[in-house]
Amino acid sequence: xxxxxxxxxxxxxxxxxxxxxxxxxxxxxxxxxxxxxxxxxxxxxxxxxxxxxxxxxxxxxxxxxxxxxxxxxxxxxxxxxxxxxxxxxxxxxxxxxxxxxxxxxxxxxxxxxxxxxxxxxxxxxxxxxxxxxxxxxxxxxxxxxxxxxxxxxxxxxxxxxxxxxxxxxxxxxxxxxxxxxxxxxxxxxxxxxxxxxxxxxxxxxxxxxxxxxxxxxxxxxxxxxxxxxxxxxxxxxxxxxxxxxxx
Amino acid sequence: xxxxxxxxxxxxxxxxxxxxxxxxxxxxxxxxxxxxxxxxxxxxxxxxxxxxxxxxxxxxxxxxxxxxxxxxxxxxxxxxxxxxxxxxxxxxxxxxxxxxxxxxxxxxxxxxxxxxxxxxxxxxxxxxxxxxxxxxxxxxxxxxxxxxxxxxxxxxxxxxxxxxxxxxxxxxxxxxxxxxxxxxxxxxxxxxxxxxxxxxxxxxxxxxxxxxxxxxxxxxx
Ligand code: HEM
Ligand code: SF4
Ligand code: FES
Numbered sequence: 001x002x003x004x005x006x007x008x009x010x011x012x013x014x015x016x017x018x019x020x021x022x023x024x025x026x027x028x029x030x031x032x033x034x035x036x037x038x039x040x041x042x043x044x045x046x047x048x049x050x051x052x053x054x055x056x057x058x059x060x061x062x063x064x065x066x067x068x069x070x071x072x073x074x075x076x077x078x079x080x081x082x083x084x085x086x087x088x089x090x091x092x093x094x095x096x097x098x099x100x101x102x103x104x105x106x107x108x109x110x111x112x113x114x115x116x117x118x119x120x121x122x123x124x125x126x127x128x129x130x131x132x133x134x135x136x137x138x139x140x141x142x143x144x145x146x147x148x149x150x151x152x153x154x155x156x157x158x159x160x161x162x163x164x165x166x167x168x169x170x171x172x173x174x175x176x177x178x179x180x181x182x183x184x185x186x187x188x189x190x191x192x193x194x195x196x197x198x199x200x201x202x203x204x205x206x207x208x209x210x211x212x213x214x215x216x217x218x219x220x221x222x223x224x225x226x227x228x229x230x231x232x233x234x235x236x237x238x239x240x241x242x243x244x245x246x247x
Numbered sequence: 248x249x250x251x252x253x254x255x256x257x258x259x260x261x262x263x264x265x266x267x268x269x270x271x272x273x274x275x276x277x278x279x280x281x282x283x284x285x286x287x288x289x290x291x292x293x294x295x296x297x298x299x300x301x302x303x304x305x306x307x308x309x310x311x312x313x314x315x316x317x318x319x320x321x322x323x324x325x326x327x328x329x330x331x332x333x334x335x336x337x338x339x340x341x342x343x344x345x346x347x348x349x350x351x352x353x354x355x356x357x358x359x360x361x362x363x364x365x366x367x368x369x370x371x372x373x374x375x376x377x378x379x380x381x382x383x384x385x386x387x388x389x390x391x392x393x394x395x396x397x398x399x400x401x402x403x404x405x406x407x408x409x410x411x412x413x414x415x416x417x418x419x420x421x422x423x424x425x426x427x428x429x430x431x432x433x434x435x436x437x438x439x440x441x442x443x444x445x446x447x448x449x450x451x452x453x454x455x456x457x458x459x460x461x462x463x464x465x466x467x468x
Contacts, residue, residue: 006340019340072343098341105336168344170353171331183434203255212334213254213327215355216426219347231434238432240255 001093003027005040007052008100013108019098029089033076034059034066036088037099054113059084061225064160067167068113069100074164074223082162082225102167105210106174117163119209120177124161126205127198128181130190143189156184158226165220165228171212176220178206179236180228186239196243203240254327255430261323262427264316269424269449271313272416276456282396283463293396294389297377321363328356351418352426358419365412372399400464409461417454424449 003024010017024043027036034056041051057063066083070076076086091097099113107115157180165176182199185191191198214233221230251257278300281293300306351358373395376382382390400406424446425439433439 008340069339069341072339072341073346074344100339100341103336103339105334107336168347170335170344172334172336173331203253207253210334212331213258214430215331215352216422216429217348217352219344222347223344230429231436231439234429234432234434234439237255237259237430238434241259241432244256 001027001029001088001091003036003088003091004094004096006096006098007040007112009052009112010101010109012111017109019100027088029087031088032059032084033070033086033088034084052113053111055115056084061085062160064162064225067102067162067164069098069102069167071098072100074102074167075162075225079222080225080227082160085225102163104163104166104172106172107163107166115163117161119211120161120163120174122209123174123178123202123205124181127194127201128185130185131194132190145188149187153184153187156180156187156228156232159224159228160226162225164223164225166211168219168223169212169214170217170219171215173214173220174206174209174211175214175233175236176224176228176230178202179232182239183232183235186235195239196246199236199239200243200247203236254330257323257327258430260319261327262430264320264323265423265427267312267316268320269420271316272453276453279460280456282393282460286467290385290391290393291387291389293393294385294391295387297392298389301378317363317366321359324356324359349422352422355419355422358415361412361415362419365408365415368408397464397468400461401468403465406461406465410458413454413457416457417450420450420453421447 005022005024006019007022008017009020022040024036024040027039031039034054037052037054044051054068055065057065059066061082061084064082067075068083070083070086075081075083077090078086101107101109101113101115102117103109103115106119107117110116159177159180161177163177166172166174169175182195182202185198186195216230216233218230221228251260278296281296282289284292345353373392376395377390377392382392382395385391385393400409425443428439428442433442
């Protein structure tokens with residue numbers, strides 16, 4: 001199939017970006033979206049031009065590196081699917097596809113489609129862990145966790161940190177990402193101990209990094225590759241309010 | 248409130264003031280349903296009711312809470328909207344993000360601004376005239392607010408203005424009601440689905456309830 005591309009090119013953080021048009025004449029419907037971009041880069045490299053830079057690692061939907069805006073939708077037209085899991089069969093012969101980086105003040109563009117998402121790491125570093133003294137592995141049945149609790153915590157833990165929720169949100173809010181970690185840990189007995197401090201620290205970090213607030217439009221869950229529930233955000237608010245009322 | 252920088256705290260204030268305003272909307276509507284009585288009965292009863300409200304100390308205290316709520320809610324909405332605008336950075340050339348959410352959930356500031364503009368007009372035309380203007384008295388010796396309402400809604404354009412503002416309020420509530428519960432931390436899935444349904448019913452009931460009055464007043468005169 002023939003695909004026309006309009007791709008965001010930007011040399012670095014300090015230069016202005018622009019859309020560049022390319023046409024690929026031999027795109028296979030079974031190619032993944034990233035393979036299609038690879039074929040473009042091969043062509044550009046042969047012509048001695050600078051290839052389009054984009055982030056990717058696992059190419060199997062688990063690392064969260066590959067997110068870009070495709071036709072104005074984070075990770076493209078398929079709901080709950082990461083860019084690397086999107087295939088060209090989702091497009092038609094002759095389509096024009098716009099590819100842009102995720103945009104938010106907290107996500108500066110590094111080059112082309114690559115953005116700096118280290119803000120998300122900083123939020124996790126502010127409290128998204130359980131402090132334990134290492135030692136011998138404890139007896140497995142000493143802390144009981146029901147199947148439902150562990151499944152529910154695992155649903156929250158499934159976030160791959162791709163940033164699509166922030167790119168999709170009209171306020172560039174990191175509420176879905178941050179709350180997924182907060183409620184994952186608040187749902188388990190090991191995490192509950194530090195929940196108040198963790199929640200306040202992570203929320204404060206999120207605020208300092210210039211992410212916006214949540215207005216419950218629920219767009220984030222629709223475009224999230226892992227279908228992380230917006231109810232995590234409500235649980236974050238609950239944990240935060242509880243922590244503030246107690247302190 | 249400029250000193251509270253944290254947006255969850257600011258949103259809590261929006262949610263609590265918003266819910267208080269929702270409660271007021273119900274009471275205000277029930278009181279105003281008296282306008283739907285037969286003409287002369289409505290005149291005496293409505294004017295008596297208005298006189299009672301403006302002289303009762305408890306009602307006075309609640310009304311201060313009301314003014315404060317409108318102010319806090321509005322100031323917070325401006326603060327958060329500006330903050331969100333800054334967080335957004337540059338915009339997309341091709342933007343189809345709208346497919347993932349309802350238009351009214353993204354336009355709360357716009358809908359709220361219409362409601363605010365309406366409130367200014369509404370206060371100026373009724374509240375201000377009743378409190379500080381001169382109104383004729385009815386046969387009981389109470390200020391004839393009913394007569395003022397009746398005359399105001401003789402104009403079709405005025406009725407339509409009310410209709411438009413009420414519709415905007417309806418959409419504001421369609422998103423705002425359930426959103427407020429999420430903001431203060433209701434995360435149980437079962438209660439959330441109940442609240443979502445209650446919110447829809449509430450928004451529709453308030454919209455239709457408030458629609459009836461101006462159109463009815465227009466038709467009887
Ligand atoms: C009778 C009048 C009003 C009622 C009953 C009302 C009710 C509500 C409720 C319940 C919420 C949800 C709060 C939350 O999401 O936590 C809300 C949100 C909001 N209101 Fe109002 N409101 C009214 C007037 C206004 C006015 C006058 C403005 C602005 C000029 C406004 C602007 C907003 C905005 C921007 C939001 C969304 C905030 C957010 O989601 O972050 N509202 N309103
Ligand atoms: S919550 Fe979903 S969209 Fe947001 S970072 Fe995690 S996986 Fe990506
Ligand atoms: S490359 Fe790892 S999730 Fe897409």
